[in-house]
Amino acid sequence: MEKFTTHTGIGVPLRQSNVDTDQIIPAVYLKRITRTGFEDALFAAWRKDASFILNQEPFSTGSVLVAGPDFGTGSSREHAVWALKDYGFKAVLSSRFADIFRGNSGKQGLLAAELAQDDIELIWKVLENAPGTEVKVDLVSKTVECGNVVAPFEIDDYTRWRLLEGLDDIGLTLQHEEDITAYEATRPSFKPKTLPARTQ
């Protein structure tokens, strides 16, 4: 995973709450077996509407999405994060993220930054009054800057550390393989196993 320290790019105001993962990437695009190449799938249904924000300049080249509360609700599809990343987004700002989406973002180096809703509203106004304004997201200081707005954001320390260092989760866990083996030895024998297969 690439390290993330700061990013500056055009902010995209998405004035909508409950942006679910079926909107971020409709199910039809989930049939692919690759991990990249999902840029065409991002907001596929909404992008057919000419008035959708990503169909307007200069927002089409945006890299910081500023969304309403409850962003990423619904399905666990990590494809939602892949699609945002493949399109060019580096960070999403919202006052509340769905748990699984937030987790998936952290694994993939997409920064999910939680701001107060009042600050989201202020940033929306800046971006709507001056389209093309850049948003600076600083993970070191946990702040966002946009026009005259400077706002703090929340992210859990562990995810922040992993993003700053660009660390691979599996590698980190396998450093503790002895602990896993030790735990396995203590599991009760009544716990089920899938193999050998038993059926009715």
Added chain:
Amino acid sequence: MGKTLAEKVWDAHVVRKGEGEGANAQPDLLFIDLHLVHEVTSPQAFEGLRLAGRPLRRPDLTIATEDHNTPTLDIDKPIADLTSRTQIQTLRNNCKEFGVRLHSLGDAEQGIVHVVGPQLGLTQPGMTVVCGDSHTSTHGAFGALAMGIGTSEVEHVMATQTLSLKPFKTMAINVEGTLRPGVSAKDIILAVIAKIGTGGGQGYVLEYRGSAIRALSMDARMTICNMSIEAGARAGLVAPDQTTYDYMYGRPHAPQGEEWDAAVEYWNTLHTDDDAAFDVEVDLDADTLEPFVTWGTNPGQGISLNEAVPFPGDFGDENAKLAAERALQYMGLEAGTPMKDIRVDTVFLGSCTNSRIEDLRAAADVIRGREKDPKVRMLVVPGSARVRLEAEAEGLDKVFKEFGAEWRFAGCSMCLGMNPDQLEPGERCASTSNRNFEGRQGKGGRTHLVSPVVAAATAVRGTLSSPSDLEPASVSASTTTDAA
């Protein structure tokens, strides 16, 4: 102080405690007892293992089924959609390469992953269960800590049989009282979501408690836990009891003999201690609950079936108002219209929420001896091939077919329309599934989430209806409707 059920299960699975305290604490490393796999969220994870040269650590704690993409017609023929066929074939190749047990299309144990696990007795109290699917919360009905994960986490579990997780907060959902006839588990969970909102459970594990929950069957408890994610919670659970044990006893992977006794002794400890405290408690009155239905495009936009489409202006919050306006426009609904005046084109009975045998029985009880509205099409999609066989043994397939419904093979089907079972633009559906998002069941499709008995009554009348709205059936038939 005592512990909640969720905390007990958590603590029993800590491989390594995260360093630090409070908000700065690192995540705990938890052991995963069961990993369920399906074709959609696994190919990139298997590929990750292959690229890193890592084995799948515990094939004996892993099981795969084909469900999201599978057709529900002509299952003996090659899958017509090439990308679907490729994804299914990729799962088959991966399972073979990594030694994972797979139940393929055509196999008697094939079906929706969340129906198959419990049915085989693989889901048991006190376990940690994960799957690359958000409705993994279903398995919480057994007192398991079960949650959906993303593909990176799928790969992590494959490689390590563990997951790094930060502790959750706990929320009690207390449902006291007795459900009236025609009111079911689905109505409880839809009412809970309407009450706390789609983000209300975010960061929490829910525990469903109270006399109304204790009175529910396992199938009904699964319906409730299934939709915890629609309330924003990654997991929701119910403490195991005799109902749980009776369901599990004798299932293929349930413990046997002395192992069963040892397991029950442990399971009996799996309840929230009297002196334990939840971070939040929410109460719901079962006595006054009515059949519930959604009017909008997120699962929190629901009301009693006896009410009318709400006015956006009634919502105090500006975001909720905007969301309601947008939802009504998408749904093609006018504020003030009684919900029961809304005509539907399609009725879908299926999905991991409501496709188990009791759901089919409850719906069949409503339609038996009645005629379907001729303008409505009805799809009945059992949750698994085993449920389908069981229903056929009871003659339920005949009830549905005589009624004019389509009796299909098992899978996720029209819940998310990854296979050919989709709505047309503008088509309106009463659906027993879990998500009424824009385009979820097909581009431009309009979804109203309902219980199985409401779905059945709606198929009879053609408008959103509860069983109590129906004329008496033409032949003597059971109209027991409270089993869903």
